[in-house]
Amino acid sequence: MILVTGATGTVGSAVVAALSGSDDRVRVATRDVAAVRDELADVDDYTRFDFTHPETWGPTLVDVDRLFLVRPPAVGVDRVREFVDAAARIGVEHVVYLSVLGAEKNPILPHRRIERHIESSGVAHTFLRAxxxxxxxxxxxxxxxxxxxxxxxxxxxxxxxxxDARDVGAVAALALTEPGHDGRAHDLxxxxxxxxxxxxxxxxxxxxxxxxxxxxxxxxxxxxxxxxxxxxxxxxxxxxxxxxxxxxxxxRVTRDVETLLDRxxxxxxxxxxxxxxxxxx
Ligand SMILES: NC(=O)c1ccc[n+]([C@@H]2O[C@H](COP(=O)([O-])OP(=O)(O)OC[C@H]3O[C@@H](n4cnc5c(N)ncnc54)[C@H](OP(=O)(O)O)[C@@H]3O)[C@@H](O)[C@H]2O)c1
The missing domain is CATH 3.90.25.10 (UDP-galactose 4-epimerase, domain 1)
Structure with missing residues (x-):
């Protein structure tokens, strides 16, 4: 089961689209299930999820083994870190985190602080520095x-x-579904x-x-x-x-998208x- 946070957003919706047709079960996390239920094709598992309401986290994480993690701009770093801890506790095996290009050079950047927390959580991870x-x-x-x-x-x-965020979504789908991305950062x-x-x-x-x-x-x-x-x-x-x-x-231009997507x-x-x-x- 793959949980997609930020699933109604720019990248998350591209991740859901890229995963459609795969054999994996996909769970869409959103604060407002009713508003989005009919919008995302090929998904029948929706969960009410809010970073700022920890009571929604448990039901959201049931049966999840892989997580696509987005930090919504308005959500504090601590909340995201606590959610990573909850995911680790429940046995999530791989986190693919949407970060920003150059995050590794800026230790005070929220994205880098979240990356470091994921690194120390012991969970396999892939960073998408877009x-x-x-x-x-x-x-x-x-x-x-x-x-x-x-x-x-x-x-x-x-x-x-x-x-294009659709390329980021396509890379995320790869990192979530094929081996070989653990411990890696892709600069997109x-x-x-x-x-x-x-x-x-x-x-x-x-x-x-x-x-x-x-x-x-x-x-x-x-x-x-x-x-x-x-x-x-x-x-x-x-x-x-x-x-x-x-x-x-x-x-800075990299070839990671081309190498990973073979186009x-x-x-x-x-x-x-x-x-x-x-x-x-
Ligand atoms: N914009 C860029 O050029 C760029 C480049 C590189 C990296 N990034 C990073 O990408 C991330 C944003 O991704 P995006 O642009 O795909 O997002 P987005 O389009 O801004 O969408 C935000 C998503 O977060 C969800 N959300 C908002 N508040 C929430 C909360 N309290 N709890 C749970 N979910 C919540 C929303 O879902 P619901 O409303 O359905 O709950 C929505 O799906 C940021 O971390 C940003 O720094 C952005």
Missing amino acids: SFFMQNLAEVHRRDIVEHDKIFVPAGTGKTSFV TGAEALAYADVADVFSGVLGRRITYADPSVVAFVRRLRSRGTPLPFVVVMLGIYTTARLGLAA EPIAMRQFVAEHADAFRE
Whole structure:
């Protein structure tokens, strides 16, 4: 039995999709079973699960031997670590944890603190250290593209090795179902690093209208997000991410996706083409 946390989220839903058709039983963890029951195909095992409600953990973990672990951005590190302990106690044999690219270099990063806890738990584990998801463009930044024909992030000319979350989900499914991933960290990026001006050009080419890169100041960026009601902690996290990109620290490209999936990573052009309707609304 594979338990997928964050199963309704960007990567978790890709993990569930990648596992569909496999012989393994899959359990979807969500805070709101009723809301998602009919949305995820090929899954009939749902459990109400909340990191902040430990009384939901026991039923969630019954019969589980493998765990896909996501830390939702709003959930504290301690809660996730306690859940790892509960999983270890109940006999979960393998944890595949969604981390971030470069986590190993930053001991105070929440993701690295969770990685270290998993390492010390004694449970077999695989870390997926993912670069920035292409899907962010279709989520937090979609409105700027649709309404203003602009990509509005303060990343300067820095490049980012964007990865499609579906590739992350496909690698997670492999790590959960085939041997050979224990004790390993996979660094998951796209095949190339792109500056946001390059990304805007890809959008223009695919959508057939001119999309430009706005490169706003930090103040303008914060103002716009706050005016839309984006919570301050989320804005701060995004500023950290785009500052990292601006400094040229988000550009590392690896071949892990290609090696593991035996195909090229999904390219930005394909991602935009497949989401074109969402950018035209
Ligand atoms: N965005 C990026 O570019 C990027 C890159 C690398 C790594 N990451 C990491 O990826 C992780 C986020 O993954 P994602 O983008 O796939 O997630 P997401 O789309 O933001 O979805 C969050 C998921 O967490 C669940 N959730 C929220 N609060 C919860 C709680 N209290 N208890 C249990 N479940 C809860 C939600 O499920 P329900 O609402 O159904 O309960 C939802 O499925 C973060 O750790 C982030 O740092 C992000």
